[in-house]
Amino acid sequence: MNKLLALGIGVTTYVTGTLILNITATIIGCESKQIYSQESLEETIAEELPNYYHKKNVKLIPIFNKPMDYDVYGTSRKIDERTFEISALNRAAVRHELEHIFDGHMDRGNLKERKGIQKPLGYLLYQLYYEPKASLHALGIRI
Numbered sequence: 001m002n003k004l005l006a007l008g009i010g011v012t013t014y015v016t017g018t019l020i021l022n023i024t025a026t027i028i029g030c031e032s033k034q035i036y037s038q039e040s041l042e043e044t045i046a047e048e049l050p051n052y053y054h055k056k057n058v059k060l061i062p063i064f065n066k067p068m069d070y071d072v073y074g075t076s077r078k079i080d081e082r083t084f085e086i087s088a089l090n091r092a093a094v095r096h097e098l099e100h101i102f103d104g105h106m107d108r109g110n111l112k113e114r115k116g117i118q119k120p121l122g123y124l125l126y127q128l129y130y131e132p133k134a135s136l137h138a139l140g141i142r143i
Ligand SMILES: [Zn+2]
Pocket: 005, 096, 100, 131, 134
């Protein structure tokens, strides 16, 4: 998802102009409590989880340090129907990834693993709806 996010910024800019690019820039510039260890990641997820648990029962696997390779603050990945990996470098990124997970943005599978028409459709939906929704949610805005 890290790579997809970077690619998505370009695609989104091309398709819709500045709106979503601005949302992304806001998230990147957002002041948010930093996550500096595996324990800190697990703690932050535990603090945010009560806002989501009523929606769906999933198993989360927190992995600290994973987003470091790319220029993003968080990532999540579906392992099976109930299990998701989640990595984040600050609280806003935790909220962003939890929104992806609990709002069903990966119900049809991880974007980069999709085949055929599901791949471009997935990218489009991701950039025009899922990503802005998760980004706004990270700032505390519900749509
Ligand atoms: Zn995202």
